Amino acid sequence: MTASNDWGGRNCPPWNCFPVRPPTNKGGRSLLRVLLVATLLTVLVVACGTDSPPTDVGTNLAATATPDVASQPTPTLEPTTAIGPSTTLAPDVTYPEGILPVRLKIPTLGIDTDTIELQLSGPEPEVPEDFDQAGWYRETRLPGEIGPAVIAGHIDSKSGPAVFAKLNELQPGDAIFVAGEDGTTVEFEVVRSGQYPKGDLPTEVFGFDLPVPELRLITCGGTFNRQTGHYDDNYVVYALAA
Amino acid sequence: MKRLALTAAAVVATLGIASPASAVHEGSVYEAQLWPLNDSGASGTVEITVSDDGETMTVGVSADGLNLDGPHAMHIHGIVDGENVASSVCPTAADDADGDGIVDVLEGAPRYGGVQLSLTTEGDTSPESALAIERFPAGTSIDYERSGIPIPDALKPNLGKLHVVVHGVDENGNGTLDLDQDVRSSLTPDLPREGTAPAACGTLAAVATGPVQTGAGGLATDASTSNAAAGLAAAAIGAVALTATRRRRPAGQSAQ
Structure with a gap:
């Protein structure tokens, strides 16, 4: 019954090994998609080998330039201070800043809702009180930063559908927009989904797939257990910066 | 009823906290998966649990498959500028700037940043101990756990943007640290390049420690x-x- 890990296990670094995505007739050939395909081909050719050619995804999307370390003067620093916490190591490498999310839009599902801040840490992660709202976990990355921002929303209330009732209808290629308090919007593109038993969310849900801005949407799935008053599973949609 | 009360408490907590900078991090749990660099063969996992008072943390590093049966300096790295921590990534072979086949410790730095903490087995854990080779785990596998590691203030809300880096790579196939290697560490002439080149890197992420109850x-x-x-x-x-x-x-x- 589980739909987790649609593309099977992964045994190489996420930035060298991206899971195969099913063909989709949506969307165009974005730069990201081309890069993903290139990465995939690389992976297939070298079978995730230890001496696989480096992927350029990170360099192209995450940073403006690779510093020419070779041309820098040979460090002659004292061993104990050579690479201290405030050392300016790479002035010409920049990473994108994220946005504090205030609104989530998923046109294909007709979702256009406020997002609040939630706390992930603790015995039980916070969830929105309002069944029509979504919430961003503040311990995860800001949308637009490298790595996954995680947003949760209810699948239903006691009486009917809630904001993420149709999350499982999302297909690879579908667009998700997150708007920040500064008015800027980050666009993501759905790539896959997964379903996991409650309380056993793997690191995969919160960790990197690729060194690009990522988004994860969490709601409930599986069987509703009337004894506990909860669904047995969590359903997760994985999206990457479009 | 109990669930309603919990929900209400959660909402109050949410309303009381305005920005990511004030994120409560007491008791938070972070995990990372370690991936190999420089053909080290290493893989592993990292789990960090922040203490209830938020001042210290327990760090566990479990790794095996390392091709260097020698000392492995381990650090928490990050690109930190004042209170801001950049959300960066671990290096790849693409970061071998001089094209000599090895991503040395400084070539990886534009990705994982500087040393923020030293994961030593005893004593000081500050960046001052970054190269205290005698106080790091050694061997081809690592089973490290240390509690009470002080967390610098700048890192407290940002542990989820940092990296755990395990250094120490065998380059010539003899499996040991060649102290007389011609190529020296880009950090110090006192160590061979094998001693400080990164063998594995993993990016930390906050994880849930309980179910996400998003359905009624x-x-x-x-x-x-x-x-x-x-x-x-x-x-x-x-x-x-x-x-x-x-x-x-x-x-x-x-x-x-």
């Missing part, structure tokens, strides 16, 4: 019916579920 059952047709994720036409499911819910509401209330 209004769409569930009955206790034996799986929802949604079964891949069925959800529109149809929704229609059925709504109908069922409407019919059942009085009974459902008494059942709860």
